[in-house]
Amino acid sequence: MRKILAILIILQLLSVNMKAQEWVVPDDRKGRLSTFPFDDNTRSSGQKIYNLNCMSCHGTPGKSNYLNLVPPPGDPATDKIQHNSDGEMFYKVQSGRGQMPSFRSVLTSDELWQVVSYIRSFNKSYKQQFRAVISSSAYPGATINMTLALNEPDSTFILTAWADRETGRVPVTDAGVRIFIHRTFGHQAVDEEKITDKTGKAVFKIPLKLNGDSLGNVTVSARFVDEDTFGTASKDTVLAAGIRTYPVSLVKERAMWNKASKAPLWIMLSYILGVLIAWSFIIIVLLKIRDIYITGKYIESAESEKQNN
Numbered sequence: 001m002r003k004i005l006a007i008l009i010i011l012q013l014l015s016v017n018m019k020a021q022e023w024v025v026p027d028d029r030k031g032r033l034s035t036f037p038f039d040d041n042t043r044s045s046g047q048k049i050y051n052l053n054c055m056s057c058h059g060t061p062g063k064s065n066y067l068n069l070v071p072p073p074g075d076p077a078t079d080k081i082q083h084n085s086d087g088e089m090f091y092k093v094q095s096g097r098g099q100m101p102s103f104r105s106v107l108t109s110d111e112l113w114q115v116v117s118y119i120r121s122f123n124k125s126y127k128q129q130f131r132a133v134i135s136s137s138a139y140p141g142a143t144i145n146m147t148l149a150l151n152e153p154d155s156t157f158i159l160t161a162w163a164d165r166e167t168g169r170v171p172v173t174d175a176g177v178r179i180f181i182h183r184t185f186g187h188q189a190v191d192e193e194k195i196t197d198k199t200g201k202a203v204f205k206i207p208l209k210l211n212g213d214s215l216g217n218v219t220v221s222a223r224f225v226d227e228d229t230f231g232t233a234s235k236d237t238v239l240a241a242g243i244r245t246y247p248v249s250l251v252k253e254r255a256m257w258n259k260a261s262k263a264p265l266w267i268m269l270s271y272i273l274g275v276l277i278a279w280s281f282i283i284i285v286l287l288k289i290r291d292i293y294i295t296g297k298y299i300e301s302a303e304s305e306k307q308n309n
């Protein structure tokens with residue numbers, strides 16, 4: 001009886017484990033499509049994003065050299081990942097699960113689609129379907145757009161969103177929006193989520209110490225929080241909002257890894273002195289050994305002479 005019970009419990013645990021392996025994507029997300037066609041440009045941007053954010057775990061596509069995690073990340077070139085619809089792949093990368101991180105606040109929608117486009121380049125039988133127009137359930141039939149501007153005196157970013165319909169242009173109001181600064185690894189959120197006002201505008205405070213490139217430029221991207229209602233409209237803009245930062249030379253100042261010319265004289269002298277002392281000890285020891293050897297030889301010959309006599 002006990003044995004049967006134990007077997008039943010083990011079977012139950014196994015089946016729970018099997019279920020946990022299945023990653024279910026909500027039905028309304030499965031059919032989601034990219035709004036732009038995949039081409040060489042999207043694939044090469046996708047490859048850059050992949051190499052920075054995904055390769056450490058998923059390895060080089062086609063080489064099956066992914067990390068040994070549980071459950072395994074899998075090789076993007078294989079059916080394990082290719083069997084996903086575009087919408088499923090997008091959802092999984094956006095949401096993450098377990099050891100697979102969520103990229104929701106790291107990558108923009110466009111960047112997520114670029115990665116999908118790169119992953120799809122390893123599937124010969126794949127044919128892309130895409131949504132030509134950004135459709136919005138709040139503004140049916142309209143194309144939604146946004147712009148970002150810098151308001152230097154107030155140190156704010158101003159986002160303006162509007163919808164173009166055949167009947168004319170209207171502001172997109174009451175929409176949650178967020179903006180992000182592009183960084184080498186992912187994006188840095190600026191301020192909190194804002195809601196567009198009745199003119200379609202939202203104002204974001206620029207962080208005090210925002211580092212830009214050597215010209216003070218930062219790349220800012222804006223998007224709707226509720227992308228299902230407003231579509232995946234997003235805007236990348238370069239604005240001179242940051243503090244100028246210059247790449248630091250690692251060999252400019254005196255440092256461990258620097259060239260000898262940066263070393264002060266006293267370090268050079270004491271180093272040379274140390275080496276000389278060490279070598280003189282070695283030489284003294286060698287000379288002593290030689291002395292012992294010669295003395296030994298002398299005693300040997302003296303003794304054999306004695307015996308001969």
Ligand code: HEC
Pocket residue numbers: 021023049050053054055056057058069070071072073074080081084089092093097098099100101103115
């Ligand atoms: C820290 C390691 C790690 C990183 C980084 C990572 N992944 Fe994953 N990924 C995983 C693991 C582990 C799983 C399996 C998760 C599961 O099944 O619960 C996974 C699953 C997936 C899946 C679903 C596979 C399936 O079976 O349907 C996709 C798609 C995916 N990753 C794509 C990406 C992309 C694209 C990136 C980069 C933007 C990325 N991953 C970055 C570890 C990682």
